[in-house]
Amino acid sequence: MAKIILNNQEVETREGIPVLQAALEAGLNVPHYCYHPGLSVVASCRLCLMEMKMPHPKTGELGWAPKLMPSCQTPVRDGMEVRFDSDKVHENQERCMEFFLLNHPLDCPVCDQAGECHLQDYSYHFGKSESRMVDQKHVTPKKDVGPRTLLYSDRCVMCSRCVRFCDEVAGTGELCITNRGSKAEIDAFPGKPLDNPMQGNVVDICPVGCLLDKDFLFQQRVWFLKSADSICTGCSTGCSIRIDQNEDHVHRLKPRFNPRVNQWWMCDEGRFGFKYIHDKNRLTRLRLRRGESFESFRWESLAETVRYRFENIAKKQSDKKIAVVLSPFLACEEAWLLVKTIREIAPNATLILGPVPTVEQDERFPVGATNGDTKFIIRKEKCPNRNGIELIIKHFGGNTETFDAFVEQASAGEYAAAWISGGYPTEWVSKDFAKAAGKIPFKVVHDLFGSALTDEATLVVPACSFAERDGTFVNATGVVQPFARAIKPPQGCKRDGQFFYELAELEGLYQSPTVLGMMAAEIDEFKEVYVPPQLPEHQH
Amino acid sequence: MAWKAIDRVNAPTEESPSLSEPLKEKIRGFFDRYPTKRAVLIPALHMIQDDHGYVGWKAMEEVAELLEITPSDVFDTVSFYSHFWTHPKGEKVVMACRSISCDLLGADRVLDECKKVLGIGDHETTPDGKYSLMTEECLAACDHGPCLMINEKMHKCVDPANVRKILEDDANDKLDIPRSNLYDGANRTSA
The missing domain is CATH 3.40.50.740 (Rossmann fold)
Known part of the structure; x- marks a missing residue:
């Protein structure tokens, strides 16, 4: 156990976990894209930056460090003091959001993710209401990256969660980042598409509407869906899942976090294996x-x-x-x-x-x-x-x-x-x-x-x-x-x-x-x- | 799909050269210089580009197999460095500087003249495969602008009127000092 001071309040948490995780567990809404507890930490999105107290190099006196620190990459140490509610932190979040939306097409009305999109949420909570961008937007293409998945590069925030998932969890490494800097894009090697038995998870962990499931594409607006917590029946692993349905029609299954069974993931076999529910040949008469x-x-x-x-x-x-x-x-x-x-x-x-x-x-x-x-x-x-x-x-x-x-x-x-x-x-x-x-x-x-x-x-x-x-x-x-x-x-x-x-x-x-x-x-x-x-x- | 999407499901249709056995052997020769096979990627890509003129899809796949990494890892690296070409490159690459000092000294006119003489645009290759043209951010000779670089030979203080003469000279990429033989660019293993 460790005690840290978070936004002027003492919080009990666990030694060694990222400060971001501790802050989220304490109920704070800290914006983040690249951080996922199941993947390695890259600290690339810069949204979760915080202020931290450090000893002055000359006097040794504790004071707010002049630079912001990535909270996802800073482990909790007993007695540390951090804050997310200062002007400096808010200013960084505002600027980051402006950058994330710089080349974004703002096509929410036709985007499947609308309603559960963290670009929408963060823009509303932490961003500015308007963009100062006067130049033409850099438009990147859509990609057919796999038999079940579409990639809309123009909506991407380059958090690289999908790339890390393929490398670290699926272990197949189909996705990569091509080009660099402002031209960077997620891509797959032609002829080696995203086609592993776990690939559906990249759609779940994509915080925006970049990676989309072809099976669910344009089927439902997510705010019409009602959920129930269920268990996948595909195999004896018994992954915790969420059944999303509307009007008694199941539209998709999503994994639920379960530390003892499936962590954050589920396989495609389970994810897409529910279609028999709505099979017309089902027995419906007591005879x-x-x-x-x-x-x-x-x-x-x-x-x-x-x-x-x-x-x-x-x-x-x-x-x-x-x-x-x-x-x-x-x-x-x-x-x-x-x-x-x-x-x-x-x-x-x-x-x-x-x-x-x-x-x-x-x-x-x-x-x-x-x-x-x-x-x-x-x-x-x-x-x-x-x-x-x-x-x-x-x-x-x-x-x-x-x-x-x-x-x-x-x-x-x-x-x-x-x-x-x-x-x-x-x-x-x-x-x-x-x-x-x-x-x-x-x-x-x-x-x-x-x-x-x-x-x-x-x-x-x-x-x-x-x-x-x-x-x-x-x-x-x-x-x-x-x-x-x-x-x-x-x-x-x-x-x-x-x-x-x-x-x-x-x-x-x-x-x-x-x-x-x-x-x-x-x-x-x-x-x-x-x-x-x-x-x-x-x-x- | 009703709309246009780049296809990554099917293998590319365009032809691209394979790695020859001597080239593969040369890449393998670099294995013991590095702690991991993955680390040989950059020198391997240099060798491929020296040999083929560019790094095509097939070469990327084969080098991935050789280094026991995924083809997407190779694609990632190749596209990160803009000096690796992913489409056929001419025998000689004309690089025109477009940075501030050269620009002030008339680099745009030099570039226009190059385009006119070669009949191609930026990052294109002449039909005979002899020349490719590209712009560069800085060729590190700001005191001698405007500059042109043909392969590894630098041409300083270029007058637009001389561009045709330079481009028609067969020895326009001949170096004053011999090139390092680290990657043996001159000794191609295949034509």
């Missing part, structure tokens, strides 16, 4: 089999019917087994409610963890990083909650089975009934599994998309995507993290948690914290839920 065909079924009767049928089978066919296949895409609460219900009805029901989609190996960043210097991992398990489901299966104990063994036993006709939860964004039903499932006389299939399995089902329950649900996921390192819903489920669907809640014969609306509390009373691992700390208000 019951009548002979060869299906007919619509009412949500109100679902709980009663399912309970009745499972009870009947458990009683009358006690020589055969009942299966519950839990998808690693289910939230812990949903899985817990489902298992609790089925085990109440059929205490010998077999619990099975659904297939875990896996690729060959983890991807580590910076590229080629080993354990010690890894900054980000895209994990090989492409589902968010395998650990959580395993915890629940372990807690309930009793009959459990691996998925492969279940498929084998099912093809041998050992099962009389099954609840099969899917919710995979991609095709997951193998031929063997579909064939095996055909041998189960009564099966409820709870899934996002139609498949060979839903064609065979007795009851098809449409599932909701992660953006429509809330609950908790346990990531690959065992961190229990809550996620919130962002949008309403599509017409005809019911939130998974809600019908599991009704299935468990609990009254009222499903609230994930309530269910989590009930779980925590039984399972120790759920007693501690990790919610990442908020970034200081003025940090970006």
